[in-house]
Amino acid sequence: MTSSNKSIIEVNNLVTHYGDRQILKDINFSVEKGEIRVIMGGSGSGKSTLLNHMLALLTPTSGSIVIDDVDVVNANRKTLLKLRQKMGVAFQGGALFSSMTVGENIKLPLQHHTQLDEHTIDIMTRLKLELMNLAGFEDLMPSELSGGMLKRAGLARAVIMDPKLLFFDEPSAGLDPVTAVELDELILKLRDAMNMTIIVVTHELESAFKIADKITVLFDGEIVITGTVDEIKNSEDIRIQNMINRRARDEHLDADEYIKRLTTGKN
Amino acid sequence: MTFVQKTHLHYQLLALTGEVDLHNSPQVRKQLLDIVKSGNSVIVDFSALTYIDSSGIATLVEAYNLAKNKQLSLTIVGARGAPLQVMELTHLNKVFPMIDSLDEIKG
Amino acid sequence: MLTVIKNKIEHLGDVGINLVESSGRLGVFLFNILARLWMYRFPLEETIKQVLFIGAKTVPLILISGLFTGMVIALQFYDTLIRFGSVDLLGAAVAMSLIRELGPVMAALMVIARVGSATCAEIGIMRNEQQFDALDCMAIDSYHYVMLPRLLAAIVSVPLLTAMFDTFGIGGGYIVGVLIHGVSDGAFLVGMADTIVWNDVWMGIVKSFLFGLVIMWICLAKGFYLHIEQKQSGAVGVSQATTQAVVLSAVLMLFVDYIVSSLML
Numbered sequence: 001m002t003s004s005n006k007s008i009i010e011v012n013n014l015v016t017h018y019g020d021r022q023i024l025k026d027i028n029f030s031v032e033k034g035e036i037r038v039i040m041g042g043s044g045s046g047k048s049t050l051l052n053h054m055l056a057l058l059t060p061t062s063g064s065i066v067i068d069d070v071d072v073v074n075a076n077r078k079t080l081l082k083l084r085q086k087m088g089v090a091f092q093g094g095a096l097f098s099s100m101t102v103g104e105n106i107k108l109p110l111q112h113h114t115q116l117d118e119h120t121i122d123i124m125t126r127l128k129l130e131l132m133n134l135a136g137f138e139d140l141m142p143s144e145l146s147g148g149m150l151k152r153a154g155l156a157r158a159v160i161m162d163p164k165l166l167f168f169d170e171p172s173a174g175l176d177p178v179t180a181v182e183l184d185e186l187i188l189k190l191r192d193a194m195n196m197t198i199i200v201v202t203h204e205l206e207s208a209f210k211i212a213d214k215i216t217v218l219f220d221g222e223i224v225i226t227g228t229v230d231e232i233k234n235s236e237d238i239r240i241q242n243m244i245n246r247r248a249r250d251e252h253l254d255a256d257e258y259i260k261r262l263t264t265g266k267n
Numbered sequence: 268m269t270f271v272q273k274t275h276l277h278y279q280l281l282a283l284t285g286e287v288d289l290h291n292s293p294q295v296r297k298q299l300l301d302i303v304k305s306g307n308s309v310i311v312d313f314s315a316l317t318y319i320d321s322s323g324i325a326t327l328v329e330a331y332n333l334a335k336n337k338q339l340s341l342t343i344v345g346a347r348g349a350p351l352q353v354m355e356l357t358h359l360n361k362v363f364p365m366i367d368s369l370d371e372i373k374g
Numbered sequence: 375m376l377t378v379i380k381n382k383i384e385h386l387g388d389v390g391i392n393l394v395e396s397s398g399r400l401g402v403f404l405f406n407i408l409a410r411l412w413m414y415r416f417p418l419e420e421t422i423k424q425v426l427f428i429g430a431k432t433v434p435l436i437l438i439s440g441l442f443t444g445m446v447i448a449l450q451f452y453d454t455l456i457r458f459g460s461v462d463l464l465g466a467a468v469a470m471s472l473i474r475e476l477g478p479v480m481a482a483l484m485v486i487a488r489v490g491s492a493t494c495a496e497i498g499i500m501r502n503e504q505q506f507d508a509l510d511c512m513a514i515d516s517y518h519y520v521m522l523p524r525l526l527a528a529i530v531s532v533p534l535l536t537a538m539f540d541t542f543g544i545g546g547g548y549i550v551g552v553l554i555h556g557v558s559d560g561a562f563l564v565g566m567a568d569t570i571v572w573n574d575v576w577m578g579i580v581k582s583f584l585f586g587l588v589i590m591w592i593c594l595a596k597g598f599y600l601h602i603e604q605k606q607s608g609a610v611g612v613s614q615a616t617t618q619a620v621v622l623s624a625v626l627m628l629f630v631d632y633i634v635s636s637l638m639l
Contacts, residue, residue, distance in 0.1 A: 057507055084513035095508040097500075109512045114289050116322055120296065123325035127357055154508075161289065162320040193356040195349065 008033040008165065008197050009054070014063035016049055023049045025221045027063070033164075036191055036198045038208040041218035042243070050218065051169060051201050055089060056080060068164065085113055088163035092170045094154030096142040103129075103138030106157045113161070128156040133182070148179045155183075159190065166196050172204040184210050205244065209233075217243070270298060275310060276372060278342075282312035287323035295323065299330040303339060310372070314345030319353060331363060344369055396603065403595045407525055410518040420523035421530075428489050428524070429531030433538065435484050440539035443480055444546025447471055452555055461551075465562035466569035468547035469540075474574050475635070477540040478581035482589060482627050484539075485532055486620055490593040493524065494619040497597025498612040506598070521598075525590050532586030533579055540578070577638045584634065585627050592623040 007030040014027040023046045031037045041047040052058045054065055056072045065072045070083045096105045103125050110121045129135055132152040142150060151171065158166060168187070172180040184207050190196050202208055208215055209229050216226040219239055225232065232240060260266065268285040279302045287295055302309045311327065313319075331341040342364045346354060354360040366372070451467045497520070500506060509516045544566070551557040596603070596619035597612075604611035 052507075055507075055511055057510060081513045084511060087511065089508065089511040091504045091508055093503055095504040097505055108514070112512070112514050114322075116289065116293065117296065119329050120292070120322055120325045123328050124321045127321055127325060127328075131357065157512075160321070189356055193349070193352040 007031065008068055009199070010064075010066040011050075011054070012064045012066075014050070014053065014065065015061045016046075016053060016058065016063075017061050018049075022061075023221050024053075024060075027221075027223055029216055029223060029226050031197060031199065033197055034191065034195050035213045036187065036200065036211050038212040038215045039199065039201045039218065040203060040205075040208055040215055040243075042203065044220070045218040046221040047201050047218050048169070051167060051199070054199070055087070055167060056084075085109075085161060086164045087167065088158035088161065088165070089167045090151070090155040090158040090169065090171065092151075092173060093147075094142070094145075094150035096150060096153055096157070098142050101139050101141055102134070102145065102153050105142070105153065106138075106160055109157065109161050124160065125156075128160055129153075131186070132156045147174050148176070151175065152183070155186075159194075159196075162194055164195075164197060166190065166198045168198065168200040168202075170202055171200060172202060172207050180204070180207060183207075187211050268295075270295065272298065272302070275369065277308070278310045278372070279307040280310045280312060280369075282315065283319075284315040286318040287316065287326075288318070288320045289322050292320070292322040292326050296326040296329070299326060300333065303330055303334045303337065303341075306337070306339070308334065308340040308342075310342045310344055310369070312344050312369075313347070313350050316346075316350050317348065319350045324353060324357060324359065327363070328359070340364065342366060342372075344371075396599075399599060399602075400592070400595050403598065404591050406517045407521045407591075407594075410515065410522045414515065414518045417518065417523045417526070420519070421526045424523045424527030425531055428485075428493075428527045429534060432485060432488050432531070432535055435488055436481060436535045436539050437542050439480060439484050440477075440542030441546040443476060443539070444468060444472065444543030444548075445550045447476065447543070448547035448550035452551060452557070461555075461557050462561035462565055463569075464547070464551045464557050465544075465564070465566035468551070469544055469566040469570055470574060472540045472543040472547075473570060473578045475631075477536050477543060478578050478585060479628070479631055481536040481539040481582065482532065482585035483624065485528075485535065485586070486589055486593075486623050486627070489528075490589050490623055491616050491620050493590065494593040494597040494616045495612055497594055498600045498615050499597075501598060501600045502608065502612065521594050524594060525587065528586040528590035529583060530586075532589070533582040536578060536582035536585075573638065577634065580638065581631060581634050584630050588626050588630055589623045592626060593619045595619075596622070 009031040011027055011029050014024055015022070016024040027050060039047050039050065049058070053060050054067065054072070056065075056075075060073060063073075068083060068086065070079055072080070072083070075083070096102070097108075100108075103122075106125045106128060107121055110116060110124065114121075116124075125138060126135070129138055132155060134149060134152055134156065137145070137149065137153070142153070145153065151174075155168075155171075158168075171183050171187070175183065187198060187200065188211055191198055200208075200211065212229055214226060214228055215232050217224045217232065217240060224237055224239060225235055227235070233244065235241065268283065268287055268291045270284065271282045273280050273282075281295075281298060281302065283295065299309065299311075309330070327341070327343075334341045343354075344366050345368065346360075346365055351360070354363070354365070448464060448468050451464055451471075452461065455461045455463055455467065500520075506516050506520075509519065548559075548562060552559045552562050596615045600611050600615050601607065604614050606614065
């Protein structure tokens with residue numbers, strides 16, 4: 001392997017399919033320890049697929065994914081289990097279990113994987129709730145929480161074991177601007193204080209530019225560019241420029257065909 | 268992680284070396300709670316501590332609370348680097364008495 | 375013309391392939407759940423919780439349906455037996471029908487309606503909201519933590535619910551036969567005691583045990599594989615899966631009913 005020994009994530013020649021359809025076409029990138037990497041792309045770019053493969057929820061057609069020196073694709077149960085305890089994942093809707101309270105949800109990994117005393121677990125849970133501005137919410141049920149609160153509760157659960165790696169799926173989606181900014185600050189704080197490596201999958205430009213050390217941009221299943229915020233902003237690739245300037249895709253309009261579509265509904 | 272306990276004036280000093288995490292924080296917990304339960308105020312020396320996770324912090328919180336209920340004190344000396352950042356992140360640096368060196372403790 | 379036939383045959387082939395695929399998936403699913411029995415510790419606490427949800431909360435429904443079923447059978451049998459002058463056999467007839475056949479089947483149908491549909495929906499929603507992905511990422515085994523307790527709870531609860539159904543059914547039969555139509559209470563009860571043998575009761579137990587297994591298995595699987603089997607995701611997918619689960623578990627239950635009856639009678 002040609003990786004520098006600082007890389008905590010190495011993805012090489014990743015190719016994935018969904019049925020017969022190819023989603024990712026030869027993806028290559030690496031992430032260094034303590035880095036905040038934002039993965040961006042429009043819908044259909046394959047960024048969620050990439051995330052799911054890194055989390056070992058899906059198996060690729062070919063290629064390798066190595067996380068913290070573990071070959072995720074070929075690892076046996078036990079090795080994967082140990083790795084997963086060092087990884088936290090914050091899902092889009094929080095993915096909390098509706099039959100338990102918020103507190104019970106957050107405690108779950110601790111109760112399953114550690115022998116810590118109940119008092120310690122309770123205080124740890126409350127520490128994380130405080131960090132997420134959810135103090136006092138531990139006895140509520142998920143159904144009693146708003147979308148933003150659910151996300152934060154999901155994040156609390158993701159970081160309860162102080163993982164080395166944190167994966168964040170669309171953190172800002174559905175949040176009001178103020179909460180989104182607070183979440184961005186939280187991500188930065190978590191990296192600084194806990195030295196976490198953080199992967200964020202998002203389409204929100206402002207957040208990305210604020211928190212990213214590097215951004216990887218996907219288009220149609222391929223990486224267009226991996227670079228710093230400045231490199232992205234100065235990219236000459238038209239797709240990147242469109243994305244940054246929020247221009248709609250340039251479509252050539254055929255007047256006759258357009259009228260035909262409007263009046264007859266036929267293409 | 269290793270720890271050493273000794274007496275300093277009328278306090279019990281617990282010096283932590285290395286990293287406190289999920290695996291060894293129970294040992295620290297037992298030690299701290301024993302010290303407080305036997306009626307001593309405690310100083311936790313962070314000078315040789317390179318890392319402390321939430322379970323370690325939670326242990327400190329529990330011990331601090333127990334001490335407070337018994338009119339005893341828990342002080343942290345020499346916090347720096349990552350452990351200090353964690354204390355700041357959790358705002359506990361505003362709760363625990365934090366000093367830079369043992370000289371600040373008068374007899 | 376030829377293309378139409380070709381398409382139809384292709385479609386048929388697809389259906390066949392899907393059928394084999396889903397059967398295989400169902401089989402592997404059950405195997406995975408049962409394998410957790412010796413891979414990990416026995417999930418006592420979670421199972422007891424599920425027995426509360428599945429068993430305890432279905433009791434009222436079982437009692438009412440048991441009562442009415444018993445009353446109806448008694449009416450039907452009374453009408454027939456009185457023509458032959460054999461009303462004394464009423465107790466035996468009601469009890470036999472309930473214990474061997476109607477009790478297990480009706481109780482199973484009530485469980486499908488109340489528990490099966492709710493469970494399939496619950497699991498399907500969990501799938502939709504990425505809760506199983508979350509469990510995987512937290513290195514918590516879904517088969518052990520979510521599926522096994524529910525399966526075990528069903529195997530424990532359904533026989534007990536069936537027994538309650540039988541009891542209330544016989545009670546209903548008693549109300550109709552003895553209290554309403556004046557059949558001798560002695561004849562009713564003694565006739566019942568004399569005719570029922572252990573094999574009848576044992577058959578009822580075996581059936582209800584298997585019914586519980588089948589119902590929970592199918593309903594869990596349909597919810598769990600929502601993202602693979604249903605064409606539409608979201609709420610529509612959940613309702614589609616639930617409908618399929620209810621129908622499939624009912625049909626499979628009746629099939630098992632026939633097999634057990636033919637083997638044990």
